[in-house]
Amino acid sequence: MLQGGSVQLLCLTASSGVPLFCRGATRPLPFSIIGSLNGVHMFGGGQGTVLSSCVTDRGGRVLWRVFHDTVVLIAVSSQESGAVSELRLRRLLENSWNAMVLVLGLDELASARNVERLKRDLRSCYRLIDAFLEGEWDGMGDLMHCADCVVPLQPALLQEVLDSFAHAADSEFGCLLTHGKIIVATEKWWRLAPQEVVLLSALVRTLDGTISRDYPVFLPQGSPTVPHRLLCFQLLPGLDVCVLCGPSPSLQKAESELVVQFWSPVIDTLHGCLALRDRCLPSSVTLQHGILGLLLINRESRRAISTVHLWAGAPADVPLPARRRELLRALYTLAITRYFLAEDAQEEHRSVDGLEEDFPAGFSHQPVQFYLATDECKCFALQTPQHQLYLLTSVTVPTFALRSLATRTLSTLLSHTGF
Amino acid sequence: PGSLVVLDWHRCADSKEHFSRIQRRNVRKRFGLLEAPVLRPLLAADTVSYKIFLSGKSGVGKTALAARLAGLPVPSMHHETTGVQTTVVFWPVKLRENGRVLFFRLQLWDCGENTLRRFDHLLPACTEQADAVLLLFSFTDRTSFDDLSSHLTRSSSPSASTVRLVVGTKFDLFMHTDVTERELREFQQAWGVPVFRVPGGAGAPGVAGLAEVAPLLDALAEHLWHRDVLAAQS
Numbered sequence: 001m002l003q004g005g006s007v008q009l010l011c012l013t014a015s016s017g018v019p020l021f022c023r024g025a026t027r028p029l030p031f032s033i034i035g036s037l038n039g040v041h042m043f044g045g046g047q048g049t050v051l052s053s054c055v056t057d058r059g060g061r062v063l064w065r066v067f068h069d070t071v072v073l074i075a076v077s078s079q080e081s082g083a084v085s086e087l088r089l090r091r092l093l094e095n096s097w098n099a100m101v102l103v104l105g106l107d108e109l110a111s112a113r114n115v116e117r118l119k120r121d122l123r124s125c126y127r128l129i130d131a132f133l134e135g136e137w138d139g140m141g142d143l144m145h146c147a148d149c150v151v152p153l154q155p156a157l158l159q160e161v162l163d164s165f166a167h168a169a170d171s172e173f174g175c176l177l178t179h180g181k182i183i184v185a186t187e188k189w190w191r192l193a194p195q196e197v198v199l200l201s202a203l204v205r206t207l208d209g210t211i212s213r214d215y216p217v218f219l220p221q222g223s224p225t226v227p228h229r230l231l232c233f234q235l236l237p238g239l240d241v242c243v244l245c246g247p248s249p250s251l252q253k254a255e256s257e258l259v260v261q262f263w264s265p266v267i268d269t270l271h272g273c274l275a276l277r278d279r280c281l282p283s284s285v286t287l288q289h290g291i292l293g294l295l296l297i298n299r300e301s302r303r304a305i306s307t308v309h310l311w312a313g314a315p316a317d318v319p320l321p322a323r324r325r326e327l328l329r330a331l332y333t334l335a336i337t338r339y340f341l342a343e344d345a346q347e348e349h350r351s352v353d354g355l356e357e358d359f360p361a362g363f364s365h366q367p368v369q370f371y372l373a374t375d376e377c378k379c380f381a382l383q384t385p386q387h388q389l390y391l392l393t394s395v396t397v398p399t400f401a402l403r404s405l406a407t408r409t410l411s412t413l414l415s416h417t418g419f
Numbered sequence: 420p421g422s423l424v425v426l427d428w429h430r431c432a433d434s435k436e437h438f439s440r441i442q443r444r445n446v447r448k449r450f451g452l453l454e455a456p457v458l459r460p461l462l463a464a465d466t467v468s469y470k471i472f473l474s475g476k477s478g479v480g481k482t483a484l485a486a487r488l489a490g491l492p493v494p495s496m497h498h499e500t501t502g503v504q505t506t507v508v509f510w511p512v513k514l515r516e517n518g519r520v521l522f523f524r525l526q527l528w529d530c531g532e533n534t535l536r537r538f539d540h541l542l543p544a545c546t547e548q549a550d551a552v553l554l555l556f557s558f559t560d561r562t563s564f565d566d567l568s569s570h571l572t573r574s575s576s577p578s579a580s581t582v583r584l585v586v587g588t589k590f591d592l593f594m595h596t597d598v599t600e601r602e603l604r605e606f607q608q609a610w611g612v613p614v615f616r617v618p619g620g621a622g623a624p625g626v627a628g629l630a631e632v633a634p635l636l637d638a639l640a641e642h643l644w645h646r647d648v649l650a651a652q653s
């Protein structure tokens with residue numbers, strides 16, 4: 001049905017099935033297939049059932065979801081890309097809808113009286129939606145709904161500058177990012193819904209190339225009908241600071257009067273942050289050889305560090321970084337859909353579609369650790385009430401040593417980063 | 420205006436050092452807000468900053484022009500711009516009169532035409548204290564050309580001293596052109612506003628070289644400097 005390896009996203013009006021847009025894949029699906037995909041979903045609706053997903057015998061997947069009785073989003077993954085998980089597609093649907101609300105606001109989407117106009121307006125969401133479709137991004141926030149973070153060398157200093165900068169810009173919401181990963185953010189920023197934090201990080205990442213921005217945003221959870229202004233400044237290429245504001249200050253005023261004044265005194269620290277892009281951890285944190293990748297999640301604050309660039313002198317026969325990233329995503333997906341199904345995630349599923357079977361059928365208990373050994377790598381995952389740690393190691397690490405490696409890594413990370 | 424700055428200075432040998440501060444191996448350097456080109460003390464040049472507003476219909480090519488002038492990859496697809504975005508172009512200029520070199524820091528203000536209509540605060544943000552307005556029209560869109568006159572009458576704002584230039588985009592698609600040379604000449608005469616063609620063209624995604632962008636950037640610098648000289652005299 002689709003070109004190899006591709007995921008395609010379709011958007012149609014919920015009431016009449018008029019196609020609004022279609023993203024991803026080099027060649028869009030033929031109109032007749034789009035019509036059938038929507039038709040079968042509508043048919044289900046007519047019978048009092050909700051069709052939410054289906055799998056072909058060769059691993060292609062289709063997911064449907066109606067948002068606010070307004071639009072239906074359909075995610076289609078090709079058969080050749082059998083590795084695309086249901087979780088990834090479900091998140092794609094949520095993130096895409098959130099992106100549409102972010103840019104256009106709920107009112108405009110819900111009151112779509114004029115379809116042609118809506119179609120045109122939706123074009124301004126493409127860049128953000130494409131960013132979620134690509135999957136080439138080296139973070140994992142889109143999948144986890146936790147914010148991708150890096151740990152700077154001097155967090156307290158940067159936090160202080162950010163807080164006073166935001167305050168001077170009449171805002172309580174400020175965030176400093178490098179390549180779309182959060183270095184520090186104000187306390188209020190962390191009180192935004194996790195999906196919003198992820199969405200705003202993705203937005204800032206797509207704005208790269210421009211030096212400042214005044215971007216009207218609707219917050220999908222917090223303020224879906226009243227726009228705020230996201231002021232975004234590129235301090236250094238690859239390093240941005242942004243604040244959420246009301247009517248003042250103007251972009252020009254904030255830029256000319258505040259940016260240089262607050263940030264140039266710490267320019268060296270900022271340069272240091274650029275180096276965190278891949279490793280995400282300061283070089284003072286040393287971890288044992290053999291670790292190909294790790295993902296650390298703080299479950300309470302919904303923040304995460306993920307990196308596949310830890311082992312500088314890794315031998316040539318280990319998987320390359322891009323592949324490690326895939327493996328880490330797959331490990332997380334496996335854990336979250338099989339073993340670590342957290343209470344809140346369970347509830348989320350239920351409230352979202354109310355359809356999922358209570359999974360861990362067969363388990364009356366909640367696993368806290370598991371390991372996997374494949375011919376490509378070994379994996380170990382553990383969770384505590386506060387954290388989850390996922391480790392990807394080379395096959396040369398003895399299986400019996402995985403657990404102690406993981407617990408030691410966790411305590412090293414926590415003591416050095418206060419994460 | 421017309422005689423204050425050395426045109427095509429980037430071709431002259433004595434400009435090498437200065438241009439090497441804005442590009443390396445034919446790739447333009449990028450600067451954050453906290454950065455600027457750094458020169459050896461001997462060559463130190465003053466930086467003069469200007470705010471340039473790009474104005475024109477949706478799809479006419481404002482975002483593409485900003486990217487081209489900044490030496491960034493030009494998107495081949497039209498993604499409507501949401502809100503205001505600014506891009507900074509550093510451009511070294513040599514004054515004819517005394518051989519003095521200046522770095523022009525041109526901040527291009529680009530706002531998606533459709534969001535301009537949805538949010539009231541954006542247009543004032545762009546025009547407030549703008550030093551120049553580039554009015555864009557597309558050779559493939561007749562109405563965008565016809566609209567120019569009304570824009571020019573209206574835009575005695577932001578202020579009388581604002582530099583105004585007209586830039587025609589998509590000239591590479593001349594096969595489909597809706598605007599003739601003669602009309603352009605008549606327009607220039609009637610309004611006394613210079614008309615430029617968008618550099619490069621060919622709609623080619625990719626990055627513009629200095630030679631492509633020099634005519635427009637030199638002209639912009641010339642007009643801005645001329646304005647400043649007049650202001651200083653009065």
Ligand SMILES: Nc1nc2c(ncn2[C@@H]2O[C@H](COP(=O)(O)OP(=O)(O)OP(=O)(O)O)[C@@H](O)[C@H]2O)c(=O)[nH]1
Binds near residue numbers: 475
């Ligand atoms: N062939 C050709 N195409 C161009 C040229 N300039 C722009 N385009 C194309 O025209 C389309 C629209 O250009 P944009 O720069 O995105 O338009 P815009 O004026 O910023 O539009 P809004 O943001 O909606 O206001 C893009 O697909 C560009 O690639 C040109 O000189 N030649």
Ligand SMILES: [Mg+2]
Binds near residue numbers: 483
């Ligand atoms: Mg644009």
